[in-house]
Amino acid sequence: MNMQSGPADTAAEAIQVAPVDVRVEGVHVSYGEHHVLKDINLTIEPGEFFAFLGPSGCGKTTLLRLIAGFNTARSGRVLINGSDIGDLPPWKRNVGLVFQNYALWPHMTVRANLAFGLEERRLPRAEINRRVDAALALVGLSHLADRRPSQLSGGQQQRVALARTIVIEPKVLLLDEPLSNLDAKMRVQVRRELRDLQQRLGLTTIFVTHDQEEANAVCDRIAVMNDGVIQQVGTPMELYERPANLFVATFLGTANVLKGKVTGEGADRTFNIAGRGQIVIPPEAVVPADAQLVFRPQAASLGPASTEPSAGSIGGSIIRREFLGSFTRYGIEVGGTEIIIDEVFQNGVHLYELGDRVQVRLTEKATLWLA
Amino acid sequence: MTVALSEALPRRRGLGSPGPAVVAILIAVFLALFLIIPTASVVYVAFTERGTGAFTLVNIQDFFANDLFMRSLWNSFYVSTLTVVLASVFALPLAYITTRFDFRGSAIIQTLGFLPLIMPPFVGAVAMQLLFGRNGSINLLLYDWFGLRVPFMEGLNGVIFVQAIHYFPFILINLSAALRNIDRSMEEAAQNLGSSGIRLFRRIVFPLAMPGYIAGASLVFVKVFDDLATPLLLNVKDMLAPQAYLRVTSIGITDPMGYVIAVILIVVSVAAMWISALAFRGRDYATTQRGGGGLARRRMRPLEKLLAYAVVLVILALVLAPHVALTLLSFATIWSFSPLPDAFTTAHYERVFSDSFLYIKNTLLYASLAGVIDVVLGTAIAYLVLRTKLVGRQWLDWAATAALAVPGVVLGIGYLRTFYGVQLPNGAPLTSLWLVIVLALAIRRLPYALRACFAALQQISIALEEAAQNVGATPTRTVRRVVVPLMMGGILAGFVTSFATAAVELSAALMLVQTNSDAPLAYGLYVFMQSAAGRGPGAALGVIAVLLVAACTVLSQIIIARSQKNTGMSQ
Numbered sequence: 009m010n011m012q013s014g015p016a017d018t019a020a021e022a023i024q025v026a027p028v029d030v031r032v033e034g035v036h037v038s039y040g041e042h043h044v045l046k047d048i049n050l051t052i053e054p055g056e057f058f059a060f061l062g063p064s065g066c067g068k069t070t071l072l073r074l075i076a077g078f079n080t081a082r083s084g085r086v087l088i089n090g091s092d093i094g095d096l097p098p099w100k101r102n103v104g105l106v107f108q109n110y111a112l113w114p115h116m117t118v119r120a121n122l123a124f125g126l127e128e129r130r131l132p133r134a135e136i137n138r139r140v141d142a143a144l145a146l147v148g149l150s151h152l153a154d155r156r157p158s159q160l161s162g163g164q165q166q167r168v169a170l171a172r173t174i175v176i177e178p179k180v181l182l183l184d185e186p187l188s189n190l191d192a193k194m195r196v197q198v199r200r201e202l203r204d205l206q207q208r209l210g211l212t213t214i215f216v217t218h219d220q221e222e223a224n225a226v227c228d229r230i231a232v233m234n235d236g237v238i239q240q241v242g243t244p245m246e247l248y249e250r251p252a253n254l255f256v257a258t259f260l261g262t263a264n265v266l267k268g269k270v271t272g273e274g275a276d277r278t279f280n281i282a283g284r285g286q287i288v289i290p291p292e293a294v295v296p297a298d299a300q301l302v303f304r305p306q307a308a309s310l311g312p313a314s315t316e317p318s319a320g321s322i323g324g325s326i327i328r329r330e331f332l333g334s335f336t337r338y339g340i341e342v343g344g345t346e347i348i349i350d351e352v353f354q355n356g357v358h359l360y361e362l363g364d365r366v367q368v369r370l371t372e373k374a375t376l377w378l379a
Numbered sequence: 380m381t382v383a384l385s386e387a388l389p390r391r392r393g394l395g396s397p398g399p400a401v402v403a404i405l406i407a408v409f410l411a412l413f414l415i416i417p418t419a420s421v422v423y424v425a426f427t428e429r430g431t432g433a434f435t436l437v438n439i440q441d442f443f444a445n446d447l448f449m450r451s452l453w454n455s456f457y458v459s460t461l462t463v464v465l466a467s468v469f470a471l472p473l474a475y476i477t478t479r480f481d482f483r484g485s486a487i488i489q490t491l492g493f494l495p496l497i498m499p500p501f502v503g504a505v506a507m508q509l510l511f512g513r514n515g516s517i518n519l520l521l522y523d524w525f526g527l528r529v530p531f532m533e534g535l536n537g538v539i540f541v542q543a544i545h546y547f548p549f550i551l552i553n554l555s556a557a558l559r560n561i562d563r564s565m566e567e568a569a570q571n572l573g574s575s576g577i578r579l580f581r582r583i584v585f586p587l588a589m590p591g592y593i594a595g596a597s598l599v600f601v602k603v604f605d606d607l608a609t610p611l612l613l614n615v616k617d618m619l620a621p622q623a624y625l626r627v628t629s630i631g632i633t634d635p636m637g638y639v640i641a642v643i644l645i646v647v648s649v650a651a652m653w654i655s656a657l658a659f660r661g662r663d664y665a666t667t668q669r670g671g672g673g674l675a676r677r678r679m680r681p682l683e684k685l686l687a688y689a690v691v692l693v694i695l696a697l698v699l700a701p702h703v704a705l706t707l708l709s710f711a712t713i714w715s716f717s718p719l720p721d722a723f724t725t726a727h728y729e730r731v732f733s734d735s736f737l738y739i740k741n742t743l744l745y746a747s748l749a750g751v752i753d754v755v756l757g758t759a760i761a762y763l764v765l766r767t768k769l770v771g772r773q774w775l776d777w778a779a780t781a782a783l784a785v786p787g788v789v790l791g792i793g794y795l796r797t798f799y800g801v802q803l804p805n806g807a808p809l810t811s812l813w814l815v816i817v818l819a820l821a822i823r824r825l826p827y828a829l830r831a832c833f834a835a836l837q838q839i840s841i842a843l844e845e846a847a848q849n850v851g852a853t854p855t856r857t858v859r860r861v862v863v864p865l866m867m868g869g870i871l872a873g874f875v876t877s878f879a880t881a882a883v884e885l886s887a888a889l890m891l892v893q894t895n896s897d898a899p900l901a902y903g904l905y906v907f908m909q910s911a912a913g914r915g916p917g918a919a920l921g922v923i924a925v926l927l928v929a930a931c932t933v934l935s936q937i938i939i940a941r942s943q944k945n946t947g948m949s950q
Binding site for chain 2 (some may be wrong): 076077097098099100101102103104105107108109111113114115120124125129172173176347368
């Protein structure tokens with residue numbers, strides 16, 4: 009579909025949504041003894057594209073369904089535009105949920121699927137037709153209005169599901185892994201379209217995914233979840249640059265983690281890696297108890313072992329080498345752990361061989377101490 | 380004040396509303412009135428002293444002290460067991476040939492194998508006597524050619540023969556399904572480890588197919604054990620179900636022996652179903668994987684092919700025999716001591732359509748009503764069980780399914796007993812209403828309709844309903860606009876099945892029909908068949924019944940295929 013075309017713009021005007029904020033306050037959800045969500049607190053700004061990101065079973069879909077009204081919280085509140093929606097049944101909440109498997113009604117045409125929610129609101133037929141046409145134009149499917157869902161491709165079904173949700177002019181748009189049933193190429197295309205659509209409508213949107221790349225590419229902010237707890241909330245770059253803990257650091261991108269002990273006090277703190285060297289901890293750094301040393305593969309450089317051992321480097325030996333064109337990825341054994349270092353390829357610079365002893369020099373600013 | 384009031388209201392949690400609970404209670408009351416209380420009253424009478432209501436085993440002792448009853452009990456077991464054996468003899472080769480070989484005849488077997496199911500055994504019983512009886516066509520020919528007679532239809536043999544021909548498809552279907560569900564890799568793994576031939580069959584194929592066979596066999600056993608109509612039409616009276624019927628109709632509703640027999644019928648039904656359930660417990664033997672497919676099929680050698688065709692032809696001839704005989708009889712002027720009728724006439728059909736059209740009209744009315752009751756209850760119970768969290772919802776399913784274990788005779792006796800004293804405003808007893816027949820038919824067919832509704836609802840993803848609620852539909856509206864339309868194929872199929880089987884049900888009707896003008900087709904057929912002169916019109920009624928059921932069966936297949944196509948759920 010072409011989102012830039014004229015008719016779609018007019019269509020966007022026919023669908024009127026006001027940006028509202030969503031607040032989740034102290035929410036606990038449990039199934040019997042199993043606690044699925046623990047003390048969730050979140051504020052999603054009006055018009056924001058927000059992601060719940062985490063591995064399967066982390067509670068992200070539960071939280072999304074809680075906002076839609078399909079789960080109940082043991083305690084806590086969900087507020088949309090300042091009003092508590094906890095007492096409203098799903099059909100009175102006006103939050104649009106796009107289901108992972110689209111959940112298109114197979115016995116209705118595309119048009120009937122879109123009209124359904126408006127018919128339930130007892131809108132006049134003319135108004136229903138106008139809004140359905142607009143929503144179809146918005147997702148570029150006007151020509152398929154009389155098809156049945158089973159006659160559409162996966163990507164088209166996904167757009168119908170989106171249009172069916174948007175046509176009711178929801179306060180908030182909830183997307184439950186909307187890209188997971190598409191092939192890799194479609195996924196990239198559709199996520200751009202989603203972002204464009206969201207921007208043009210100005211609709212507060214929550215996107216559930218387990219794919220960090222997806223979340224990074226489209227979302228303004230991300231809540232990283234694990235084990236029913238929100239680990240960190242921030243923009244994609246904040247999360248990558250300053251992860252709050254080990255889970256966030258390792259879940260978003262590749263991170264090296266080295267165990268060690270902190271010795272000394274105040275300005276004299278050092279981080280000792282069992283027999284492999286020590287790193288001076290900058291005085292301003294915050295180091296939690298039982299911290300581990302964390303750095304990205306590109307946040308260090310390699311030097312030959314013969315160089316003078318310095319305070320900011322660790323000794324190790326090359327056990328793996330993958331030449332990937334623009335850079336080379338080395339696996340280096342350090343005190344029983346493998347760490348990964350990416351070295352940018354430069355003409356004339358020789359590569360290390362397996363078995364070479366090397367010094368890993370950390371970039372001080374990009375070094376983290378996390379628990 | 381208003382604030383305080385709104386705070387005093389209970390906090391709404393989830394989808395809680397009184398609607399489902401009210402529906403559940405109404406269904407529970409219906410099942411209690413027309414299934415549980417009548418059945419319980421039968422058991423109660425069997426174990427209590429007449430008049431005082433004190434617990435006693437005297438009735439049971441009387442039963443076991445009576446030679447006629449003991450002979451009937453033995454005969455019922457004997458007939459049921461031998462029917463299973465004979466039905467297995469028919470079913471095993473067909474199942475084996477169709478699942479193990481690339482055989483052109485497989486499709487014919489699969490289709491014609493179902494043919495007996497559209498005609499209940501009692502319908503063709505009398506006609507079979509004319510074909511296989513002592514002076515029937517086959518024996519006359521055999522005597523002419525070889526000077527011998529085979530007692531196909533003598534006494535209990537007749538019941539066994541007719542029942543086996545009609546019920547072997549249950550074994551065929553279950554066994555074929557079990558064989559088809561065995562993945563080729565099971566067999567190949569055994570071959571790879573050095574097993575082959577008979578040993579492979581005995582150690583791998585046979586054990587894997589066993590639950591399917593037992594399920595089919597126990598179903599046949601129960602059907603035969605409970606059947607009242609076939610023995611009655613073949614004039615076999617010393618079996619349990621006919622004895623129960625005769626005691627209640629000749630001695631009266633207060634005689635305890637009928638109730639004792641009813642209890643025995645229930646116990647045997649439950650035991651057979653229990654055995655069938657045991658066979659499946661912890662043995663989910665469906666081993667086919669995606670892209671798999673059943674056991675390896677191989678081509679037949681010419682001699683094998685000849686043999687296979689011979690077997691198939693003989694069995695198919697037997698399968699078609701009741702249909703052929705019934706059709707001949709319905710067009711025959713006189714058919715006695717000759718291989719074929721003397722001449723043909725349409726007089727019987729004319730008579731049926733002019734004098735006895737009432738039977739057909741009643742049948743259409745009763746069966747439609749029973750079908751409607753069944754799908755309404757079935758849909759409601761399926762929804763309550765699968766989609767709500769009502770406490771005790773599972774009990775509705777269990778109670779409705781328990782009707783499987785209540786033979787028609789027993790339900791009939793139970794209704795007579797329970798509603799005996801209940802009088803209508805005009806003073807007539809409640810049981811004189813034809814509606815009672817409809818209720819009995821509905822209860823008897825409910826388990827099947829319920830399964831159809833369950834299957835239909837299970838195919839619908841819950842997300843489809845959540846999507847409807849998400850865009851603003853209340854649960855009631857969701858049921859109307861999403862659930863029921865999507866279930867419609869299954870509901871219609873359930874209706875047609877209930878209709879078709881209720882249209883030819885006789886056991887309960889025999890007990891409950893009070894006046895001839897309220898009688899359904901099956902009852903009319905029974906009445907006609909009592910006299911030699913009535914056989915022609917009786918057979919004509921039988922043919923009409925068979926055509927009705929066949930049309931329904933075809934219709935239900937078309938409905939299912941179309942609804943799957945329409946809703947895109949065909950894959």
